[in-house]
Amino acid sequence: MVVDTNKVVDLRSKCPHFRVLIIGRANAGKTTLLKKVCNSIDDPQIFSPAGKKIDLAIVEGSAARGLHDIENQVIFKSNPQFIFHDSRGFESGSIDEAKKVKDFIARRAGSNRFSEQLHAIWYCFPTDTNRPLLKADEEFFDTNVPGKVPLIAIFTKFDGLLTKAFNRLKANGSSRMEAKNLQGQHAQDILNTDFIAPLMSTKFCPSAYVRMDDMRKETSNCMDLIEKTANTLTDDMLKLLFVSVQQNNIDLCIQFAVKVGLATSTELALPFDYILLFFPHIWKVGVDTGAFHGSLLIWNHTGRGGE
Incomplete structure (x- = not known):
């Protein structure tokens, strides 16, 4: 993985955000998950496609009436470099929602602006349910969605599946102690099978x-x-953008920084300017190395920087 700093600077100027579509039915734990990703205890802010802030009360009222706009942008103050789009998932018979999601993905894939494209899809499946995969879920994954956006399935609420496994073991004659010792493996078996x-x-x-x-x-x-x-993420530049935007896994930043340094430098010492590219809150715009001249721009979690 060899990274051209000038290309990185160009990408960052054109695309300062990493855009994720999160899909999941009601009570799949999506908001809790996003709060954890963005290190936030506060609710997100909602913005229209034009960037106008929307009152959460209006959003919640619309949701209660069955209305939902996937185009709205969900942003957390703690890490505004992530932009999320929320889909309610495909409840039984929700053909309209499935079509809406596929059309949304196709429109984003067709955008000429990299910043407007989807960079990843997170698809949440709650495991504390008796309906593992709905027919609409299976139909979604049996259809080729345009854009070749990486999609990660997230099995949420595994703690609920642990409780289910414990109760099954007890019902099948296991003692409380036996059920407690076996529930982890039994829950994983259910997850694998169902x-x-x-x-x-x-x-x-x-x-x-x-x-x-x-x-x-x-x-x-x-x-x-x-x-x-x-x-x-198969695109190295997009991978670098994601690794630098996320603020949870410093080990991952170090891992990719070392990969980049070793692939880029012929010296024993890793190039400082490349290493900085991978760390949250820090964005390397340029450095005076003799090969080119630039400046160091430090980005904090608000996305604003200063020399």
Whole structure:
């Protein structure tokens, strides 16, 4: 992986945000997940496609009436370099919603502006349910969606599946202690059989999948999701953008910084200007190395910088 700093600067100026479509039915844990990704305890801000801020009360009122605009942009103050678009997912018989999502993906894929395109799709499946994959979910993954956007399946609320596994074991005659010791493996077996296997057997299965435990706990994290997303991005420049925007996995920043440095430099010491590219809150615009002249711009989490 060799990175041209000038191209990175050009990409960052044209595309300061990483844009994600998150799909999931009601109570899939999407908002909780996004809060964890953006290190936020506050609710997001909602903006219209034109950039006008929308009152959350209006958004919630529309949702209660069954109205939902996938074009709206969901942004957290703690990390405004992520832009999210929210789909309600495909409840039973929601043909209109499925078409709306596919049309949205196609429109974004057809945009000439890289900043307006989708960069990743996160598809949430709650595992604390008796309906693992809906027919509409299967139809979505059996259809070739335009754009070749990396899609990561996220199995949320695994803690609920643990409870289900515990109750099954107890019902089958296990003692409380036995059920407690076996519930982890039994829950994983259920996840593999009822969720992962049917999903990965679809015609256009996800690029990757992750399992998320109770994201409401302070000790929980989304580092696996961040790493899987980075690994599914085949464009090196887009991967660099994502790694620098995310603020959860510093190890990932170091990993890619070393890869870039070793691939780019013929010296034993890693080039400082390349290393800085991969760290959250810091964006390297240029450096006076003798080969070219520039300046160092430090970006904080608000997305604004200063020399």
